Amino acid sequence: MKIAVCLKQVPARDTQPRVNESKTWLREQDATFELNEPDAYALEEGFQLRERHGGEVVVCSAGPARVAQALREALARGADRAIHVEDDSLASADAFAVADALAAAIEGERFDLVLTGLQSDDQGFAQTGVVLAERLGIPHATIIMEVAVQGDRVRVKRELEGGWFQWVEMPLPALLTIQSGINQLRYATLKGIIAAKKKEIRKVTPAAVASRQRIVRLRAPEKTKQTQIIPGPAADAAKELVRRLRDEARAIE
Numbered sequence: 001m002k003i004a005v006c007l008k009q010v011p012a013r014d015t016q017p018r019v020n021e022s023k024t025w026l027r028e029q030d031a032t033f034e035l036n037e038p039d040a041y042a043l044e045e046g047f048q049l050r051e052r053h054g055g056e057v058v059v060c061s062a063g064p065a066r067v068a069q070a071l072r073e074a075l076a077r078g079a080d081r082a083i084h085v086e087d088d089s090l091a092s093a094d095a096f097a098v099a100d101a102l103a104a105a106i107e108g109e110r111f112d113l114v115l116t117g118l119q120s121d122d123q124g125f126a127q128t129g130v131v132l133a134e135r136l137g138i139p140h141a142t143i144i145m146e147v148a149v150q151g152d153r154v155r156v157k158r159e160l161e162g163g164w165f166q167w168v169e170m171p172l173p174a175l176l177t178i179q180s181g182i183n184q185l186r187y188a189t190l191k192g193i194i195a196a197k198k199k200e201i202r203k204v205t206p207a208a209v210a211s212r213q214r215i216v217r218l219r220a221p222e223k224t225k226q227t228q229i230i231p232g233p234a235a236d237a238a239k240e241l242v243r244r245l246r247d248e249a250r251a252i253e
Contacts, residue, residue, distance in 0.1 A: 001055035001149065004111040005046045005079070006102055006132065008036040009063055009070040010122040019218045025092045026218075028066075035070045038117025042178040044185050045147060046115050047078050053149055056080040058109070062101045064088045068201060075196035076188035082201040083109075087209055094213035095127040101206040102128075103135035113154065114175040118143060126177070133175035140175040141168050145182055 011017065012032045020027045046057040059074040061067045062085040071082040085101045093101075106114070114136070116129035126142075133140035145165065146157035154174055158166040188196075230237040230244075245251045 001049060001053040002110070002112045003046045003049060003055060003057045004106055004109065004114045005039070005043045005057060005059050005074070006114065006116040006129070007039040007043065007059050007061045007070055007074055008117075008120045008122075008128075009033045009061065009067045010036045010120055013121070017220060019220070023217045023219070024215045028091070033066060033069070035073055036117055036120050036122075038119055038121070038178070038180045040117070040185055041180050041182050042115040042117045042176075043074055043077065043079070044183045045178050046113075047186065048183060049113070049147065049149060055112075058083060058106075058111070060102055060106055061085070062087070062090045062093075062098050062105075062206070064091050071201055072196050073188060075199045075201075076192040077186060078192060079199075081199055083204060084201050085204045085206050087206050089209045089211075090206070092215065093209055094211040095125040095131050096213075097209050097211040098128050099131035099135050101209065102132055104206060105204040107136055110173070112172050113149070114138070114173070116175070116177050118177050118179050129175055129177040136173075136175065138173045138175055139170040140177070141170065142177045143179050144176045145179050147176065 010033065011026060012034045015031045018027045018030050019025070043059065050057050057079045058081050059071055059079040060083040061071055065086060068084055071084055075082055083105050085105045090098060090101060114132065119126035130140060130142065141156050141158055143159045144156045145159050148155045152172050153169055154172055155167065155169045156176060158168055159179055160166055230240050246253065
């Protein structure tokens with residue numbers, strides 16, 4: 001079974017974000033980067049499917065040169081090889097641009113299954129996998145909690161709202177976006193780290209990157225506190241609180 005796992009490198013969670021001079025993205029020189037955690041669950045699911053059905057796991061990522069670090073980490077965990085769509089403008093590109101770049105790089109590989117994390121920890125679109133499936137012309141399902149490959153078909157368990165689940169069956173090839181927590185992550189061993197140095201990372205230069213979304217301005221959240229005390233008897237204060245929530249804050253109807 002030939003499995004592609006699409007990964008993203010994102011700012012580390014303990015990074016104190018600082019915006020660049022144009023106020024449109026982070027100052028990357030001040031940030032540290034790591035493998036997107038939701039994608040790590042997709043990677044582990046790929047490993048488990050390979051263990052059950054054989055084949056190979058190929059990790060794919062789109063971004064600047066630094067993304068090679070995330071690909072090396074995935075190779076050290078057990079991926080067989082990697083594809084790096086390298087372009088600096090992909091660091092802050094939208095889901096359409098990233099999906100287009102990945103689709104052009106992997107469509108000739110004829111993967112049986114393409115896995116992605118549910119969303120990225122930085123932009124959180126949760127759309128890259130869906131758009132990628134459309135670009136590849138294959139069926140897809142999102143928020144996957146369980147995967148069972150049966151011959152030339154795959155049966156998956158989707159997480160819905162309110163504690164409900166849905167079982168969906170579709171033909172292969174297909175694309176799945178994996179929910180975090182679906183499995184127990186494995187980490188790189190010393191043997192894996194050494195082996196990763198000899199594994200292939202194929203670099204691909206994308207066509208012109210054209211994002212449909214434009215970031216106008218970024219700013220860090222400002223901490224504010226506005227406490228209001230409503231005086232008077234409890235019954236009157238409660239009525240006033242309800243009025244303010246309804247008429248001023250628009251929090252209730």
